[in-house]
Amino acid sequence: MTDRAHLAxxxxxxxxxxxxxxxxxxxxxxxxxxRVGAVLVAALAVLTGGSALADPAHPHxxxxxxxxxxxxxxxxxxxxxxxxxxxxxxxxxxxTTSTLVTEPRRRRVFLVVLxxxxxxxxxxxxxxxxxxxxxxxxATTAASxxxxxxxxxxxxxxxxxKYLILTSLxxxxxxxxxxxLAAGVPGGGLGGLTWRALPHYAAGPATGLLAYLLxxxxxxxxIGWAPVHNWLPDAHSEAPAPVSAMLSAALLPAVLLVAWRxxxxxxxxxxxxxxxxxxxxxxxxxxxVSVPFLSRPQPWKRLLAYSSLEHMGVIAVGVGLxxxxxxxxxxxxxxxxxxxxxxxxxxxxxxLAHEPGAAxxxxxxxxxxxxxLGATLGLSLGALAGLPPSPLFASELLIVAGGxxxxxxxxAAAAAVxxxxxxxxxxxxxxxxxxxxxxxRSGARLPALRGVGTLALGTxxxxxxxxxxxxxxxxxxxxxxxxxxxx
Amino acid sequence: xxxxxxxxxxxxGLPVVMLQRRTLALGAVTVxxxxxxxxxxxxxxxPAELVAAVALGARAVGLGLVFWLLTSRTRDPHPMRAGxxxxxxxxxxxxxxxxxxxxxxxxxxxxxxxxxxxLALVAFGLVVAATxxxxxxxxxxxxxxxxxxxxxxxxxxxxxxxxxLGAAFDLTLIALVAGVFHERIFAEFGAGDTAAxxxxxx
Numbered sequence: 001m002t003d004r005a006h007l008a009x010x011x012x013x014x015x016x017x018x019x020x021x022x023x024x025x026x027x028x029x030x031x032x033x034x035r036v037g038a039v040l041v042a043a044l045a046v047l048t049g050g051s052a053l054a055d056p057a058h059p060h061x062x063x064x065x066x067x068x069x070x071x072x073x074x075x076x077x078x079x080x081x082x083x084x085x086x087x088x089x090x091x092x093x094x095x096t097t098s099t100l101v102t103e104p105r106r107r108r109v110f111l112v113v114l115x116x117x118x119x120x121x122x123x124x125x126x127x128x129x130x131x132x133x134x135x136x137x138x139a140t141t142a143a144s145x146x147x148x149x150x151x152x153x154x155x156x157x158x159x160x161x162k163y164l165i166l167t168s169l170x171x172x173x174x175x176x177x178x179x180x181l182a183a184g185v186p187g188g189g190l191g192g193l194t195w196r197a198l199p200h201y202a203a204g205p206a207t208g209l210l211a212y213l214l215x216x217x218x219x220x221x222x223i224g225w226a227p228v229h230n231w232l233p234d235a236h237s238e239a240p241a242p243v244s245a246m247l248s249a250a251l252l253p254a255v256l257l258v259a260w261r262x263x264x265x266x267x268x269x270x271x272x273x274x275x276x277x278x279x280x281x282x283x284x285x286x287x288x289v290s291v292p293f294l295s296r297p298q299p300w301k302r303l304l305a306y307s308s309l310e311h312m313g314v315i316a317v318g319v320g321l322x323x324x325x326x327x328x329x330x331x332x333x334x335x336x337x338x339x340x341x342x343x344x345x346x347x348x349x350x351x352l353a354h355e356p357g358a359a360x361x362x363x364x365x366x367x368x369x370x371x372x373l374g375a376t377l378g379l380s381l382g383a384l385a386g387l388p389p390s391p392l393f394a395s396e397l398l399i400v401a402g403g404x405x406x407x408x409x410x411x412a413a414a415a416a417v418x419x420x421x422x423x424x425x426x427x428x429x430x431x432x433x434x435x436x437x438x439x440x441r442s443g444a445r446l447p448a449l450r451g452v453g454t455l456a457l458g459t460x461x462x463x464x465x466x467x468x469x470x471x472x473x474x475x476x477x478x479x480x481x482x483x484x485x486x487x
Numbered sequence: 488x489x490x491x492x493x494x495x496x497x498x499x500g501l502p503v504v505m506l507q508r509r510t511l512a513l514g515a516v517t518v519x520x521x522x523x524x525x526x527x528x529x530x531x532x533x534p535a536e537l538v539a540a541v542a543l544g545a546r547a548v549g550l551g552l553v554f555w556l557l558t559s560r561t562r563d564p565h566p567m568r569a570g571x572x573x574x575x576x577x578x579x580x581x582x583x584x585x586x587x588x589x590x591x592x593x594x595x596x597x598x599x600x601x602x603x604x605x606l607a608l609v610a611f612g613l614v615v616a617a618t619x620x621x622x623x624x625x626x627x628x629x630x631x632x633x634x635x636x637x638x639x640x641x642x643x644x645x646x647x648x649x650x651x652l653g654a655a656f657d658l659t660l661i662a663l664v665a666g667v668f669h670e671r672i673f674a675e676f677g678a679g680d681t682a683a684x685x686x687x688x689x
Contacts (some may be wrong), residue, residue: 139660142661146667161672175633200687
């Protein structure tokens, strides 16, 4: 086993140990220990992800651990988003009460479950076989469902229950697909179903296609792809803000990576066009379904949730097209979306303190009453809309260009039209949220505003750097490594 | 797999689809899981298979205990209305099971009978979770589906005990979290009924 594989193992084990530690420490130490531990875990994740990205031509591919460029990218993203979520959690916990867990244990339970969720999530992009990847995705469901319903309010219970049942059923369907594949891979079995074994599926293309469809439909329920996305807007809008950031910016793309690895592995068996077509179909459907919801006034978190539906669609189209241009676009999109969406969700704590109505309805004119908060919301929404110089503008251009390069002009054209419609909806929401009419609001000090303002500055710098780097990306070794995958 | 065993497994799945009593449905699913443990022990030829069988056994007993505790702590004042008559739930379940066994080609288990049992249990689980509004039944639907998949895993060559252990652990975890939600929903709405969860609509 290589050093990189050991690093990957340590990255998964570290947050699990953090969860155990937080469960045992005296109550007064829990928050401080969570902060220190989260910095260490994030540093480890970025280091491990960075090591894979620095040498993309030589991925580590073992039976249980696989660390390639795509996995490294996701590992770094999950590390950073997880760190932000842990750092933002004390402010969230101070600003709300919960009926799901009694007061003395509230902080400990939240941080322990969040760390356990983070551990399972960090394992997904480095899982070396389909069985392990399925187990880790299923494990994220248990932990994150508890977090979605953490407030214990009726709406949160409804969202958490829907999320638990729909994604568990989806993953059950995916497991049937995994079982079909395991039965058809020579010498396979569930544990032997490595990414490199998938192209050797030998039970025939018809059964292979059926297994692939079951897998993708099941995983789609977890990714939140339309038409099996019903839980997504509810869970993202009712979960605590740090959890919403983790769900949207880290969990969805991590599961999407598993779906993409299946596509790369099964393409030689069922045909590249068919395998790609399924992912592109889910992508376009998700973009199309999100447009009407992005075009009408929504509560802030619900708007961000529908934006997640759109962006998972965009990334699906990017990886489905599979050309260097489209893959570069998808990589930039994953990172840019994670940064902008985390900022948007983490700004919810001061937003709700400033305008409690934001939980149930669209907010207007925040920049008129709180310029820093308004600018933060505007930055998040502008970046998500793909307003230049957002890197998502560059990534969307790359993906559309990649569609033409792949010889699929209709896909490129449909994606371009849907992107334009979503852009119009989000820009309207941006203008209303920041510069619309402002009702009388309290001028009281807002919790976590300073931290969110600092995060906004860091996000601007990171987004600009990403935007500058993106035009050069298609010609790099990184994109060639992404196209090669681990199969 | 003998025809008698196949009918036993399918027969233990049907009450979950047709009945409204939680305790009877829970008993049927638990007995079904224990039958799977018996199959696993019978086919065990080494320590790995033995560990997988023990994991299945722990899952069966653990889930049985979790659900028994749940149902005894949250007694509904009246049997919950399922919304659909038993035949209207059983009909689609049997139809879906037949459709799946007709549509899905042979996929490599020891016999076609075993494959049909797997597909029937998956179909039953999906229909229970989709048509029942009772929270406990929705989770039992997932357990039923996973019982079918556990049977499939037993018939696969080179089954990994680590994966079996992980799947058993995951399902128990899901059931525990569902239990927390069920109790809160029961406390909030006075019944473990998802028909009351109608606040989130676009």
